[in-house]
Amino acid sequence: MIRPDAPVLLEIRDLHASVAEQPILHGVNLTIRAGEIHAVMGRNGSGKSTLSKVLAGHPAYTVSAGSVLYRGEDLLALDPEQRARRGVFLGFQYPVEIPGVSNLEFLRVATNARRQERGEEELDTFAFEDLVRERLEVVKMDPAFLERSVNEGFSGGEKKRNEILQMALLEPLVAILDETDSGLDIDALRIVAGGVNQLASPENATLLITHYQRLLDVITPDYVHVMAAGRILRTGGKELALELEDRGYDWVDAELAALAPAPLEVG
């Protein structure tokens, strides 16, 4: 939902970042307003996942230039946990397995950290269990997964559902979903996408990072951005995704070649 007067949630300006001294992002610009769903598409190595990690504050990534404002605040100055508590959520492409840590306990500690930030009361075990059972509905998840260790032994689809369950509990204002569709069969994709659609509201925004059009068949984006060589090359509406589906990414190379001096070593 595009409303030109909606408040800006995230404003990325000329963002440059590197990992292991390898520059990956070369000047990303992106403005996201409340109510909007953005999709970032691009090939492997175009910098999509790096963008998501940098926004979430992964310590392995270094920002060398540029800025990110989240609701007017310098996001890059915050620790990962502070970003999460303020409402920035990263849905992982590969959710991490944590043996020995109960999923339920993890969800409760995370939810309470966010609630505390919002000035809400912490939930005790019983109250939290009521809440989590209600939110399980969003992704039609079996409560048995609450009793297991975080993501341990979960199938790909179960891990992604667990990600969306966390999103449902944390109620972020900006949700960045990194390849949430990867590894999902068509049924799981519908369930996960259904969850994302349910959680989208005029107050929050979603940034989908994906390779494929098929996710955008079930979640309709307001904007589609094509990323290449660490920057956003083109921005359009949902029809841009369809065009990519038809034409592939070859035209991207042509456009990149026309840009000079482009840092082509990225890949």
Place this chain on the structure above:
Amino acid sequence: MVAVSWTEPVTALAAWGAALVADLDGAMDGAIGGDSDGAIGGAPELASAAGPGADANGADANGADANGAAGSRLPADSDPAAPSPLSASPLAPSSAGDPAAPALESRRQAQRRLQREPLPSRRQEPWRFTDTAALAAIRPARFSGEDRRLAALAAEALPPPQAGWCRLLLDGASDPLAGVSLPEGVEPLPDDQWAACLPAADASEEEPWIGAIAAAAGPLLALRVRAEAMARLELVSEAGAATGVLPLQLLLLLEPGARLELLQVHRAAGASLTAVQARIAVGAGAQLQHGLIAQGNDDGVFAADLALRQGFGSQVAFSSVVSGWGLSRLEPRLVQEAGGARSRLRSLQRCDRRQVADQHSAVRFEGPEGQLDQLHKAIAAGSGRSVFNGAVAVPRAAQRTDAAQLSRSLLLSDRARIDTKPQLEIVADDVKCAHGATVTRLQQEELFYLRSRGISAATAGELLLRGFCAEVLQELPEAAALWQPLHHLLGEEAPAP
């Protein structure tokens, strides 16, 4: 760091064992001198505790042992209120110096060994990575009267036993069975059956040195679990602020088909050595769930030699959690005598500051189709030093053995050190044996995942550490919860009960 410990007090090290034996022998000579109060082992004060019944039993024991008669001198259904024969004579020699008494002979061998051999040093292969300076600093003598008072004081503050569990308090001096009503099917082990638990007379040279400390004092407790019985036992030692040596030799026989849940708990808050030697024979088809919790302090030393012999078709699950000791050395040694048994080993050790935590485990299959599933975990923080050596022997007779050993260590500081070494000797050719070892820091991806959900770095680290421990803690017997093993492991103040 080590050189200093080992070049300087060499004479003291050589004399340590001899000094301890002299102290133990003082008690023993009195016993073997055999005055009319009955033959008493290491602790003369037992005589009065056990009362007059002791004399008769002691005499009886003499007869039984002297000719090796097989008959039990115990009534099948002994009155729990009556003092047990064993209580009167932790070590009941048949007569002074009679080598036919296996327990006495075993004790003498242990004493000779302590007299002959100095404290182990890093020049010896099994101690290559383990600094024994903390052990050398222990006064080589049993607890004095004042020490026993300190230990008793600490024991008063112990949590009450869990319902359904029978607790035996081991103070190294008084009779653990005094005033205790043993669970049905558990009874003192007649001393003519001690040999079933003791090592063969010619095997003592291969026994761990640390086992000799408790063995030199003689058995403190010897029990059997009757065939088909089911029981739960908690054996607790609390040294409190006492200093000196607490020798605990324990003999346990599980008859065929018996089932036992056993929890050993050893605690100390002073410069003491808790020296355990447990010899456990698990009969055919019997099941033992065995937990061990050892919670120490920077001056304390824990040394445990646990020898388990498994009969055909038996099942043993042994889980240990050792933390907080200046030096700990745990040697679980398991033999599947006829193969065809199942062994599950889980262990967790943590060392911090300048502590040394060492486990040397040894599993041997002497028949075919045995199974082993072993997981050893270690956490090294501060300048702590963790050592693991896991030996598995699969000789030719042990075809179709299925053994897996995994060592996972967590390094929490740059000054900490971890040495871990699987040691597989496989001669049989039709076997499945796997082993692996990892040493890692807290996983950055796991930390970031938790932090990206709003969990602070400190809480995330703690959650991961708890998760690391949980895998072993969850396998301890139920009564372990009383002892709050996680709090002790993480060095936290235990919450008020």
